[in-house]
Amino acid sequence: MSFLDFAFAEFSSAIEMLQAAKLTDNKKLALGFLNHSLDEFRHTDFFIKCLNNLKNVENIDRNLKFDSKLVYNLGFINKNYFLFNKYSLSQFCIFIMINESEALKLFTKIKKMNFIQDINDKKSLENIISEEKKHLAEAEENNLLIDQYSELLKDEQRHVTLSDNFSKKQNKLYSYKLLSLKFLIANKFRHFVSKNIYINSIINLVISLFIIFLSYPLKLALRFKEPSKKYISFSYSKSRLML
Amino acid sequence: MKYIIGISAFYYESSVALLEDGVVKEFLKEESFTRIKGTNTFPKLSLSFLKKKYSLSSKNIGACVFYEKPLLSWSRMTYYSMQKPLLRWKINSQQFKNIWKNGLLFDNHIKNIFNLNSSQVLFANHHVSHALTSTIYENYFRNDLNKDKLIIVVDGVGDGETLSIYTMTNDHLNRIYVDHYPHSLGLFYSTVTDYLGYNVNEGEFKVMGLSGYGRPVYKSFILENIINWNNNKIQLNMEWFDFDKNPEKSYSEKFSKYFGQKDELYNLNEIHTNSFHRAANIACSFQESLEFILSEVTKWAVDKTGISNVYFSGGVSHNSKAMAKIANLNKVKKFTVPPSPGDSGAALGAASFGNFVLNNKFISNAPLYFTNNFFNPQTNIFSDLFEEFSKITTNTLTISSLIIKGEIICIFNGGSEAGPRALGNRSIICSAKLSKTVQKLNSKVKGRESFRPLSPVILDKNLDKFFYVKSKFKHNLEWMGLTLKSKKNTSKEYSSCIHIDGTARVQILINKELFLYKLLEKLEKNDHQILINTSFNSSGEPIVFDYMDCYISMKKMNLKYLYFDGKLYLRK
Numbered sequence: 069m070s071f072l073d074f075a076f077a078e079f080s081s082a083i084e085m086l087q088a089a090k091l092t093d094n095k096k097l098a099l100g101f102l103n104h105s106l107d108e109f110r111h112t113d114f115f116i117k118c119l120n121n122l123k124n125v126e127n128i129d130r131n132l133k134f135d136s137k138l139v140y141n142l143g144f145i146n147k148n149y150f151l152f153n154k155y156s157l158s159q160f161c162i163f164i165m166i167n168e169s170e171a172l173k174l175f176t177k178i179k180k181m182n183f184i185q186d187i188n189d190k191k192s193l194e195n196i197i198s199e200e201k202k203h204l205a206e207a208e209e210n211n212l213l214i215d216q217y218s219e220l221l222k223d224e225q226r227h228v229t230l231s232d233n234f235s236k237k238q239n240k241l242y243s244y245k246l247l248s249l250k251f252l253i254a255n256k257f258r259h260f261v262s263k264n265i266y267i268n269s270i271i272n273l274v275i276s277l278f279i280i281f282l283s284y285p286l287k288l289a290l291r292f293k294e295p296s297k298k299y300i301s302f303s304y305s306k307s308r309l310m311l
Numbered sequence: 312m313k314y315i316i317g318i319s320a321f322y323y324e325s326s327v328a329l330l331e332d333g334v335v336k337e338f339l340k341e342e343s344f345t346r347i348k349g350t351n352t353f354p355k356l357s358l359s360f361l362k363k364k365y366s367l368s369s370k371n372i373g374a375c376v377f378y379e380k381p382l383l384s385w386s387r388m389t390y391y392s393m394q395k396p397l398l399r400w401k402i403n404s405q406q407f408k409n410i411w412k413n414g415l416l417f418d419n420h421i422k423n424i425f426n427l428n429s430s431q432v433l434f435a436n437h438h439v440s441h442a443l444t445s446t447i448y449e450n451y452f453r454n455d456l457n458k459d460k461l462i463i464v465v466d467g468v469g470d471g472e473t474l475s476i477y478t479m480t481n482d483h484l485n486r487i488y489v490d491h492y493p494h495s496l497g498l499f500y501s502t503v504t505d506y507l508g509y510n511v512n513e514g515e516f517k518v519m520g521l522s523g524y525g526r527p528v529y530k531s532f533i534l535e536n537i538i539n540w541n542n543n544k545i546q547l548n549m550e551w552f553d554f555d556k557n558p559e560k561s562y563s564e565k566f567s568k569y570f571g572q573k574d575e576l577y578n579l580n581e582i583h584t585n586s587f588h589r590a591a592n593i594a595c596s597f598q599e600s601l602e603f604i605l606s607e608v609t610k611w612a613v614d615k616t617g618i619s620n621v622y623f624s625g626g627v628s629h630n631s632k633a634m635a636k637i638a639n640l641n642k643v644k645k646f647t648v649p650p651s652p653g654d655s656g657a658a659l660g661a662a663s664f665g666n667f668v669l670n671n672k673f674i675s676n677a678p679l680y681f682t683n684n685f686f687n688p689q690t691n692i693f694s695d696l697f698e699e700f701s702k703i704t705t706n707t708l709t710i711s712s713l714i715i716k717g718e719i720i721c722i723f724n725g726g727s728e729a730g731p732r733a734l735g736n737r738s739i740i741c742s743a744k745l746s747k748t749v750q751k752l753n754s755k756v757k758g759r760e761s762f763r764p765l766s767p768v769i770l771d772k773n774l775d776k777f778f779y780v781k782s783k784f785k786h787n788l789e790w791m792g793l794t795l796k797s798k799k800n801t802s803k804e805y806s807s808c809i810h811i812d813g814t815a816r817v818q819i820l821i822n823k824e825l826f827l828y829k830l831l832e833k834l835e836k837n838d839h840q841i842l843i844n845t846s847f848n849s850s851g852e853p854i855v856f857d858y859m860d861c862y863i864s865m866k867k868m869n870l871k872y873l874y875f876d877g878k879l880y881l882r883k
Contacts, residue, residue, distance in 0.1 A: 308433060
């Protein structure tokens with residue numbers, strides 16, 4: 069399950085970075101995001117390969133399959149927006165930093181476990197870990213640069229009102245911490261939900277009990293007569309109906 | 312000026328079609344924007360793209376048409392699963408959990424983008440959308456003999472319907488037959504797809520490819536015990552299926568017991584193993600059973616209506632092998648399957664429905680290639696990713712000489728194609744004569760299973776030299792609608808593009824203005840008359856939509872040549 073989970077995480081990260089590359093108006097950032105995206109696509113392939121190799125092992129659920137569409141249902145990618153659209157560049161960088169550091173921790177953990185037997189696969193994992201370290205450094209550097217640029221702008225403002233600038237600075241630090249915490253929780257929650265099949269089972273059971281209890285009246289309500297006419301109507305009034 | 316928008320969403324491959332004064336201007340898949348294959352969310356990005364490009368607003372939009380009746384669809388499926396609530400509790404809970412994930416909130420979604428009135432939002436029946444999709448390429452049918460149409464729609468399920476048959480005479484659409492869930496040919500085929508370890512809605516092509524290697528050893532058993540067409544009704548014996556009870560598994564324990572535990576079939580990449588042969592026999596048996604039932608349905612419908620001008624639509628019509636079988640039936644005098652018969656293409660049918668409701672006219676002039684329907688990233692970093700191959704303008708001669716040397720060329724030229732097949736504007740090509748190059752392209756570059764064949768593209772004038780073809784279905788070859796049987800010399804000279812069963816899903820080129828036509832004319836002089844044409848995407852990703860996607864795909868596949876709008880480039 070972990071390999072599948074990692075594959076989804078890396079894939080969603082690749083998609084987010086690709087979208088960022090397409091949406092940013094900064095040439096240097098676009099190139100950086102694009103290369104980052106390529107790394108993440110490669111990592112996805114690596115974990116899919118690990119998952120497929122695991123299918124040779126006994127007692128492994130061979131129904132586990134990577135289906136890219138599931139990144140929506142599992143909460144890795146939001147249906148309504150890409151992160152670069154929603155967050156400012158500075159927030160986006162904090163998000164990447166948190167996620168990269170979490171991924172790094174997880175990958176280091178699985179390296180210690182003995183799931184990966186193939187020497188080439190072990191080498192690939194080593195490469196992924198070093199690339200994740202690089203991404204983390206880049207994300208931190210970008211954020212640092214943005215902070216420096218913000219500092220420069222604030223310096224200009226300092227001439228106008230020192231006190232106002234000071235409070236802005238405080239607020240920024242607070243929001244930085246708040247955002248880091250928010251993204252960290254979101255990251256943990258996402259992995260938890262995607263892994264946890266028990267939550268789904270409980271929800272299913274509750275809904276089922278409810279339906280069974282109401283089955284007779286609901287059945288009556290949903291029983292529709294088949295239209296007897298063979299002629300397909302293209303009337304405006306009928307085409308406005310959902311039924 | 313009034314626009315009509317057709318939308319398909321929430322099941323598989325969301326898409327949007329745009330009509331401008333009754334002319335198809337755009338057809339976009341949401342996956343092109345999200346870069347997530349098979350994206351089935353509301354196509355917000357596609358609509359936003361069109362809104363900006365055409366300045367769409369509530370004032371110039373005549374109607375937004377959803378491709379199905381969401382309440383009908385939900386209630387029919389729920390009613391069925393509530394017949395046996397204990398047995399189908401998993402499906403029941405899924406129906407209620409996902410109640411807001413289908414089209415019930417379509418009104419709200421669309422209003423968030425265009426601020427339309429409720430009177431501008433319409434709903435077409437799912438199978439009617441499919442049926443109308445099949446008739447929108449009339450401009451490609453060069454020898455129309457019969458104006459009456461017999462339209463057969465076959466898919467998994469839509470609005471609770473699984474197979475429906477229509478006649479269309481002078482813009483009057485009549486339904487003569489309908490089958491309901493769970494008796495579905497689409498789900499019958501998806502079950503074996505799931506059993507063989509492939510993703511439902513994606514792996515069906517693989518099962519079709521695999522079937523060529525097998526023998527139909529289980530066919531008579533399947534037709535006696537699992538599916539039949541008795542008394543003019545399709546009947547599935549539900550003891551063999553679980554798709555109506557379990558959203559995660561399509562086949563039942565009984566299925567596993569008879570055909571063997573799935574665990575033994577996990578590795579289908581080794582062609583000469585027992586496991587592979589058993590899987591191929593199962594695939595072949597299901598494929599031939601599907602073909603048999605479809606043939607029987609078609610013959611019955613032709614007899615009943617007296618109309619032999621047959622159109623096919625719905626997801627099952629993607630099965631080009633089955634389509635070839637139907638097209639060759641003696642009773643069928645003319646056969647058509649549209650370029651995009653599946654759910655994404657139904658957006659075009661929905662738009663046609665809207666055009667009829669508002670303007671009393673179906674559309675029949677959809678293009679195969681669209682113009683400039685690609686995305687432009689905010690920043691231009693093209694020159695950082697690619698360099699010109701030569702300062703001198705590249706022509707087909709340069710590219711043909713590279714192809715003869717065994718190079719593989721990626722093409723991003725003009726707008727994208729209408730259907731799921733790359734037809735030369737978003738393609739990867741190489742010579743079909745060079746079997747090592749073809750093998751490399753199939754397995755190493757694209758990472759496809761070795762048993763799946765690649766498709767050939769050929770000039771129309773040369774088709775007869777290599778393949779058996781009939782005029783009654785030839786027009787479908789412009790978009791690889793069905794497979795053809797190859798002649799003996801083809802298997803010798805161009806064995807790399809011929810499947811093990813002697814067939815190929817051929818594309819023919821008629822339009823002399825197409826880049827691929829000009830290229831093949833040059834190659835012909837060097838005795839390379841057939842090219843391999845596969846879609847420009849790496850394994851598991853949607854077809855490329857802009858130059859950044861080209862770069863990502865090429866880098867993943869380690870390809871270096873890109874023909875981009877009239878020039879040849881090298882990837883950096």
